[in-house]
Amino acid sequence: MIRTATPQIELRNLHRVFDQTHAVNNVSFEVYAGEVVGYIGPNGAGKTTSMRILATLDEPTAGDAYVDGFSVVEDPDRVRRRLGFMPDYFGTYQNVNVYEYLDFFARSYGLKGRERISAIGEVMEFTQLRALAEKPINGLSKGMKQRLCLGRTMIHNPSVLVLDEPAAGLDPRARIELREMISKLADAGKAILVSSHILTELAEMCDRVAIIEQGRLLAVGSVAEISAGVQVQSTVHVRVLEGAERLQNWLAARDGVSELRTDGTLAVFDYAGDRAAEASLLRAMVESGLPVIEFGAKHKSLEDVFLHVTEGRVQ
Amino acid sequence: MNGDAASTTEVLSVADDASFDADVVLEPIGPAAKSRAAVVWERIEPILVYAGDWLNPILVKETRQALKSFQFTTTFALVLAACWIVTIGGLALIGPSIFYSASGGTLLAWYYAILAFPLIVVVPYSAFRSLTAEREDNTYDLLSITSLRPRQIISGKLGSSIVQMAVYFSAVTPCLAFTYLLRGVDLPTIAVLTVYTFFGSLGLSMAGILLATLSEQRFAQVFVSVALVAGLLWICFWSVFGGYQVIQFSYAFMGGEEFWTTTLALTTAYVTTFTLMFFAAAGTITFSTENRSTPLRLCMLVQQAAWIGWMAFAWIYNGYELGFIFALAAFAAVYWYVMGALLTSERVGMSQRVKRRLPQSFFGRAFLSWLNPGPASGYMFTIANGTSIVLISLLGIAMSQLLASGTPGSLSADELFCLLIVGWGYVVAYLGVGMMAIRLLRRFAVVNTFAAVLIHFLVILAGSGIPTTIQMMSVDLRYEDYSLLQIPNPFWSLTHLVDGGVASEGAILVLVIPAAALCILLLNLRSVVRELQAVRIAPPKRVLQDEAELHPPPAALPQNPWDEPE
Numbered sequence: 001m002i003r004t005a006t007p008q009i010e011l012r013n014l015h016r017v018f019d020q021t022h023a024v025n026n027v028s029f030e031v032y033a034g035e036v037v038g039y040i041g042p043n044g045a046g047k048t049t050s051m052r053i054l055a056t057l058d059e060p061t062a063g064d065a066y067v068d069g070f071s072v073v074e075d076p077d078r079v080r081r082r083l084g085f086m087p088d089y090f091g092t093y094q095n096v097n098v099y100e101y102l103d104f105f106a107r108s109y110g111l112k113g114r115e116r117i118s119a120i121g122e123v124m125e126f127t128q129l130r131a132l133a134e135k136p137i138n139g140l141s142k143g144m145k146q147r148l149c150l151g152r153t154m155i156h157n158p159s160v161l162v163l164d165e166p167a168a169g170l171d172p173r174a175r176i177e178l179r180e181m182i183s184k185l186a187d188a189g190k191a192i193l194v195s196s197h198i199l200t201e202l203a204e205m206c207d208r209v210a211i212i213e214q215g216r217l218l219a220v221g222s223v224a225e226i227s228a229g230v231q232v233q234s235t236v237h238v239r240v241l242e243g244a245e246r247l248q249n250w251l252a253a254r255d256g257v258s259e260l261r262t263d264g265t266l267a268v269f270d271y272a273g274d275r276a277a278e279a280s281l282l283r284a285m286v287e288s289g290l291p292v293i294e295f296g297a298k299h300k301s302l303e304d305v306f307l308h309v310t311e312g313r314v315q
Numbered sequence: 316m317n318g319d320a321a322s323t324t325e326v327l328s329v330a331d332d333a334s335f336d337a338d339v340v341l342e343p344i345g346p347a348a349k350s351r352a353a354v355v356w357e358r359i360e361p362i363l364v365y366a367g368d369w370l371n372p373i374l375v376k377e378t379r380q381a382l383k384s385f386q387f388t389t390t391f392a393l394v395l396a397a398c399w400i401v402t403i404g405g406l407a408l409i410g411p412s413i414f415y416s417a418s419g420g421t422l423l424a425w426y427y428a429i430l431a432f433p434l435i436v437v438v439p440y441s442a443f444r445s446l447t448a449e450r451e452d453n454t455y456d457l458l459s460i461t462s463l464r465p466r467q468i469i470s471g472k473l474g475s476s477i478v479q480m481a482v483y484f485s486a487v488t489p490c491l492a493f494t495y496l497l498r499g500v501d502l503p504t505i506a507v508l509t510v511y512t513f514f515g516s517l518g519l520s521m522a523g524i525l526l527a528t529l530s531e532q533r534f535a536q537v538f539v540s541v542a543l544v545a546g547l548l549w550i551c552f553w554s555v556f557g558g559y560q561v562i563q564f565s566y567a568f569m570g571g572e573e574f575w576t577t578t579l580a581l582t583t584a585y586v587t588t589f590t591l592m593f594f595a596a597a598g599t600i601t602f603s604t605e606n607r608s609t610p611l612r613l614c615m616l617v618q619q620a621a622w623i624g625w626m627a628f629a630w631i632y633n634g635y636e637l638g639f640i641f642a643l644a645a646f647a648a649v650y651w652y653v654m655g656a657l658l659t660s661e662r663v664g665m666s667q668r669v670k671r672r673l674p675q676s677f678f679g680r681a682f683l684s685w686l687n688p689g690p691a692s693g694y695m696f697t698i699a700n701g702t703s704i705v706l707i708s709l710l711g712i713a714m715s716q717l718l719a720s721g722t723p724g725s726l727s728a729d730e731l732f733c734l735l736i737v738g739w740g741y742v743v744a745y746l747g748v749g750m751m752a753i754r755l756l757r758r759f760a761v762v763n764t765f766a767a768v769l770i771h772f773l774v775i776l777a778g779s780g781i782p783t784t785i786q787m788m789s790v791d792l793r794y795e796d797y798s799l800l801q802i803p804n805p806f807w808s809l810t811h812l813v814d815g816g817v818a819s820e821g822a823i824l825v826l827v828i829p830a831a832a833l834c835i836l837l838l839n840l841r842s843v844v845r846e847l848q849a850v851r852i853a854p855p856k857r858v859l860q861d862e863a864e865l866h867p868p869p870a871a872l873p874q875n876p877w878d879e880p881e
Contacts (some may be wrong), residue, residue: 057456059603074668076602078861080460091454093376095383100376106374108461113365152457167656 006069008033008160009054013063016049016215019176023049025215026063033192033235036182038202039195040306041212046193048088050212051164054193055085065158081109084153088165090145092137098124102151107231109156119290125152126181143174150181161185163194167201179205203302213310223302226309233258235271236278238285239294240265247290271297353712372463373471374439377445377476385458387479390437394429401425402490417499417631420562426494427508427558430487434480434516436544442476443523443543447536465597469524473593476520481514485662504565508558515554518589519547525592567757569772570748587618604666608658608688612696619700622646623707630711635719637726640711643732647704648738651697652775655742658693659750660767665689665849673851684847691842694750698743698836705739726813731819734812740828747835749774777801802827 007030016024024046031037039047052058054065056076064071070078093101102123106116124130127147132140137148146166153161163182167175175198182205186192196202202209203223210220219226240247244265251257251267256277260269271278278297285292300308323794363522367375381387405422406413449455458468491505523543566575591614598607625645630639665688674683685696712728726734749771756762756770782804786792792800797811797820808824854862 055456055460056602057460068853071667071855071860074666074855075858076604077462077464078858081462085460087453087456089453091452091457093380093454095380095451096376100379104372104376105457105461107368107375108458108463110462112368114346116368156462168842 012296084158241291374474377475419497419499439519440521446527655697656771743832
């Protein structure tokens with residue numbers, strides 16, 4: 001990913017208050033071109049509200065958000081030309097087939113003539129909906145609807161995509177296909193902000209994540225950066241040829257080692273340190289004469305980071 | 316995909332039993348073998364596609380939907396069936412006398428009743444439902460983030476209504492033509508009836524769309540939906556009744572000068588009200604930082620000008636009778652109070668976006684600032700219009716005194732003068748008090764436009780109700796007529812002046828009410844000044860960049876034969 005100077009999405013001290021609820025509380029972060037940023041948080045954390053503000057469907061109480069340098073409050077029409085928003089619901093029209101649905105939105109985004117026909121063709125190709133062109137949208141499966149929704153989102157070739165729970169309710173195959181589509185879009189240089197409850201998927205497709213809870217942004221960065229920042233421990237296992245007791249004593253005396261368990265010649269423990277620290281630890285073991293025959297470290301997943309960062313509070 | 320065109324490669328077919336030698340007959344299949352109709356269609360299709368590109372996307376989508384919808388098909392089939400039943404039943408009843416009796420009028424009344432129901436009830440209700448269903452089906456959000464402007468959304472919905480009307484007309488038109496052949500009804504009557512019904516349906520559809528934009532909440536939609544259906548059925552009943560009257564008595568009024576004058580006056584009222592409703596509907600669904608107020612204020616100005624024009628015409632036509640000046644002022648007072656209540660309920664503060672387009676010149680700031688959005692400028696805009704009405708009316712009174720030759724009307728010049736001044740004072744005072752109340756409440760709570768308008772009506776209700784209640788509760792005042800306790804009560808005070816109270820309390824009211832109005836105006840002046848202090852700001856650099864990309868300056872052309880083109 002090449003990081004450009006100007007962020008494609010920028011939330012700047014964003015606030016949104018509904019009566020007594022501070023749904024979004026001073027949230028700031030950026031998304032650059034070609035980057036996929038996962039927006040994660042428990043239900044009611046403020047993800048959808050922030051995304052709706054970005055999509056110019058809601059207004060912030062204070063602060064502002066920018067898409068390609070345009071304020072969502074002051075220049076919503078310019079933002080709309082550059083942004084594709086996929087909400088967490090699918091709006092259906094009665095008596096409309098797949099082609100007509102895409103054709104309507106292409107027309108609504110001002111595409112005319114060959115440009116419109118070509119855009120619909122490309123979108124149907126990308127989302128693999130060509131075979132279903134004449135099918136009424138009410139008869140589509142959930143996965144097909146999600147594809148169509150993604151197709152609608154990108155019909156005007158926006159530079160920014162905001163996807164709210166795009167994988168919700170999809171079967172594993174449809175999820176994998178959707179993930180591939182999102183990766184392709186990012187490769188095409190689009191800035192993508194995506195929210196999901198399926199953290200394993202986000203971890204695979206996102207360059208960075210933003211964690212929000214109770215309207216407050218708790219952390220932004222890659223999973224590794226956040227893990228380092230919040231000192232999330234990795235789980236390390238060491239097996240020695242002999243001298244299990246010596247290994248246990250040696251590890252117990254080291255800083256950063258906790259939750260030490262042993263099983264014969266195998267020791268498993270939590271270690272607070274990055275990969276370089278793990279390498280140093282291994283070197284120190286060997287230098288101290290421990291006959292290490294197996295050394296491995298399992299780093300914390302996005303789920304572990306999420307659980308560590310958030311407290312599961314709702315407002 | 317629809318866009319896939321059939322291959323136009325020429326294909327050669329070989330004669331059945333021929334071996335491939337020099338005698339083989341090669342018959343071209345493809346373009347050369349195409350039927351004439353196919354060739355013509357191939358030429359027309361790109362033109363239709365090109366024309367379709369310029370149609371409103373909502374119109375295209377909703378026409379496609381309508382042609383497949385059960386509701387549309389059923390209604391159309393019912394209209395067609397009803398026409399057939401009336402035709403067959405009518406002919407059976409008329410019998411052989413069809414050759415000499417003039418029975419077109421009776422059948423036309425029946426056909427009109429059949430046409431009125433879909434046009435007056437179904438089409439406007441469909442327009443209302445079309446927008447409310449967008450909210451229910453979660454498609455409104457998707458629609459509102461496209462490049463479609465709110466005015467395009469509204470005009471698309473209206474266009475869809477027109478298409479529906481056209482289809483219903485197409486079902487009934489042969490029957491209408493048939494009634495002309497039966498004699499007893501002339502073409503102008505049929506034309507007037509259909510044109511009035513068409514525009515009536517269009518106006519009601521506009522009202523339906525406006526109501527749909529106003530009713531965002533589910534309970535409001537249900538309430539408005541029921542009220543709208545009831546209202547439309549009521550209008551349908553009266554339009555059928557009116558249509559029957561027109562058919563029966565058209566000979567008496569059609570074609571005369573008064574008929575055309577009335578038609579022209581109604582057209583003016585229709586066009587200005589329709590435009591106002593259109594901009595109001597578009598404004599309701601426009602993003603809040605956009606300037607939603609100025610188009611509405613311009614519509615109000617045009618409507619006021621039209622009203623003044625027609626009342627001046629009636630005044631001159633009827634020998635400078637003062638009654639028309641009274642009608643002008645009375646309607647204007649109610650109109651500007653209602654519009655003023657809406658304008659002074661606007662959101663305080665101007666967005667950066669609006670500030671980018673504020674007038675800059677001295678004259679622009681002096682005369683166009685009242686068109687800027689904001690409650691205080693709305694207040695001053697209302698007062699300016701109310702004052703202009705008063706001045707025009709005073710001029711009218713003076714001219715009536717000079718020119719009137721006939722018998723005086725029911726109102727004297729003095730009474731009218733008092734009414735004008737006192738009426739003006741009430742409008743200025745009550746709007747000012749309402750605006751202050753809204754400003755005060757907005758410090759503690761969120762007051763939206765609907766609540767703000769409600770506050771205005773509560774203020775005037777309190778100003779009228781409290782003195783009336785006190786007088787009714789008082790043992791001494793209970794059986795007296797108008798007392799000075801009723802000064803805050805505009806309804807009783809103005810009625811008292813009309814009923815000849817000018818001689819007794821006229822002077823007091825003329826002094827007290829305008830004085831109170833001026834005091835309230837002064838109290839509101841600070842907020843007016845604050846709004847007037849807003850100055851134009853430059854658009855952000857990114858916006859200027861985008862504008863330059865969207866609208867690049869035209870390439871410089873050579874100014875003389877020696878210039879090199881750039």
